[in-house]
Amino acid sequence: MVVGSNSEPRRLLIIDDEAIVGKRLNQIFTKMGYVVEAHIDPVQAVAAAEQHPFDIVVTDLKMQGMDGLEVLRRVKKINPRTRVIIITGYAEMDTADAAFSGGVFDFIPKPFRLDEIKDAILRAVSDMAGDG
């Protein structure tokens, strides 16, 4: 469960305009040893990623200022190796299709259990390890 014990800890960015999502995920993944940054403003979040890229980005879909698909495009441009997980209360199939064609790693409908997101993040981490 614990990552980064021998190497640099993985960097995790969480973007959701409802603050509770970032607060809670921050709590969980900090305890697991990740370096976590949580934002409610997607524009600021992407700006933070430009400063110092993240390994994994968890983003809401519908947000003021920038939607999750745009976040996906931007962070992939900054670092193509970043794994992006989209979380949303509006699980629509065509959005999901668009997300997957844009290179999203996973798509999780809200509300979800902690082990679902933990599982997705662990899969993303091992997927990245496969990149070499």
Place this chain on the structure above:
Amino acid sequence: MHSFWQIIARFFGRTDHHNLDPRQVFERFRTVLRSNNRALEIIADLGEKLSGNYIFDRQYIGESVEELITTLHDSVVALNHLDPHHQELFAVHTRLTEHLRAIMLREDDRQGPRLVSLEEVDPLQWSIVGGKNAHLAELIHHLKIDIPPGFAITTRTYHELIEYNGLRSLVDQFESLWILGDRPDELEEVRLRLEAALEIAKPPSDFLEEINQQLAAMTAKTPSPFTLAVRSSAQEEDLDFSFAGQFLSVLNVAPTPRAVFAAYRRVAASLFSRKAVDYRHWLFPEDGKMSIGAGIQIMVDSLVSGVAYSTDPGNPGGETMIVVGTWGQGAGIAEGEFPGDTFLLHKGDPATIRERNLSRKASGLYLAVEGGLIEKPLPAELQDEACLDEAQLLELGHRVIQLENYFKRPQDIEWTFDQQGRLFILQSRPLLVPVTRDLRRDLIEALKHYELLVVDRGQVAQQGIGAGKVHVVRQDTDLEDFPDGAILVGRRDSSHFVRVMHRAAAIVTEIGTPVSHMATLCREMQVPCLVNVHDILSLVKNGQEITVDTEDRRIFRGRVKELLAYQLSTSINLGATWEFRLLRRLLNSVARLHLVDPLMDQFTPENCLTYHDLLRYIHETAVITLVNMGKDERSLLRHNLARSLELPIPAGIMIIDIGGGLAPEAPTSQVPFSALTSIPFRAILRGMLYPEVWHRATMPVGFHDLMSSMLSVPTDALEGQYTGHNIAVVSRNYVNLCFRFGYHFNIIDAHCDERERDNHIYFRFLGGATDLTKRSRRARMIAEILTAFDFNVRTRGDLVIARASNMLQSEMERVLDILGRLVGYTRQLDVRLDSEAAVDYYVEAFLMGNYSVVSDE
């Protein structure tokens, strides 16, 4: 008040659906069940989110509440479709829905009574009495802890005060400036105006009179003269945040309505004091709505008082508590103005004293004759003496541990011993432990040094971390000696665990589900809980110390103090979130069940206080409507659906299949047992056919005559004789069985499928051929037997009504089989019940399975 008979009349007086085909009646009943189930699912889903095991947002809460409101409405419509006499439920739905909408708008604190006695505070009133009062009420009910008697002034009164004094628009302005957050000068100006206006506010009409009534009630119960303490109880105070010292307390107030009101408005004004507003802004920058209640309690004439921290904040994972005390009143200690004696106690079982640090106490605070407190020099012999002796410290230590176990987090407690040496708790609120960066960084490293007993096993019923000694519960009696602060480890989950939940650090079970009643109770009481932890009973031993971390589904050997410290620093944030607070308030008004007993007078629409109550009422009423269907013989037979049933006993039953109750190839008459596919009816018949229950082997003299009276319609119908057919209306999962056995009338109505909450059994028995005394004895006999099988039973004369619900299908089948045996066993027993002792004899024989006694004699 409705009498029992009015209720029976309400349930039995109606046969309006007699023109309906029974298939239609049943289909409409199914529609009620479907919509009720959907509503209960939404409530359960919302409840599960409180466990902390989910990520959810406001959108989810809003959508769920809207769906719930619609679904409840569908249930009311469906019930009225089944029986149109329940139009009043629309008004109940509207009333409850308005309350939910008020919660969503954060305006639920404007409803309810003005004043409530602390002893009578109901959980539904928690949001209007304020956090501090709510906690005190819990202490009275759950821990039997002494608190000074008194009453609460609710937040509804605060809103009235605002309206009555023409301050509403100013408050609205304050709230919108708060949310905007970019005009601090304007906010400050409005704050000052509100503070000043409340300090001189006028009492709403009749309010002084209501205070007077509460004071009179207190005077009647208190032998000696008393004064009062008027303390704030803000909405969020004590529930998740300390708000320590943010609002005003007025001490030693004269017990007159005017003096109490004058103190109360100062407390209300302190909601807008500079320091309270700053603190609140730091805590809830996005939530400007606020209100304040107050607690009016008898002022204790204190010998010694002080503060206790159930955990040393400097060592948050450790087992040390801190007690600070001084002579007289404790106000100076809480404000840090007076030196006090400091005691460190080890939180063992029992607690032990580790350290005493005494200081010179030159003076103390005491009650002043003119009101308020006065500082008096202390006599020389008291100045250097410890203010608490060993017995007092241990008594206090025991209480402190109880409070921490109950609230599941460290507590900051104000306490006092009166002049007679009686301990009172004045307040218990969460102790905030500051988190340091080091704590998080060190956690990962520290955890490597602890042995893991369980990794990634089980399901989370409630998030949290708990450490303590294992107490294995294999049967209910193991709960008797459950130690304070232990970890309950059980084979399967049980709602009986509720008895020790307020003392348990965590619960772990080998079998169970996160949606059980126990899980719901764990969420309500915030007991960390893991279920379905395979093999846990073989991994831990009684008395062994373990730490359960449900967040990561792991269990460590020993006490992991780093994890406990980490938990303290983070869990409070979660509870503080707007979403969790909203969800808790919603569930408090949705999920609680007050209407538990359908046979009680209180089982009326007016007494539905929550959606759960309304759902329960609808379900029971729908069942009764179904039951009545079977009563109406003529209507049932009119549809030409009845076929005769061929049984090895002469029970003479007609059967009407309304869907899947008979095999497709079943003949149109003389239907054999083997062609029956109705699960509940087969179960009943199995019981009736059980060897010896129908006393076929040796029939007593006259049996044939009696039997003929049962199966035919006599021409000289006696008064009270029930004539007609024995009819069973069945589907695959349903039976409505009506026996008109000559002199008695018996209904069994049961629904039985794989969903526990769909299932019910309704049993009704009336009459008999003998005199009323013997008939009543039979009623008592049936009642005692049914009670032994966990039915909810009510008797009156020779009438017995029994109900059971929410059972697993397998359990349903077992109980229906028993009912079948009972029908046979008791059929003519009233003739033999010539004494009360005979009743006991036949009850005992039945429970022992010794059915042959009815045919032996």
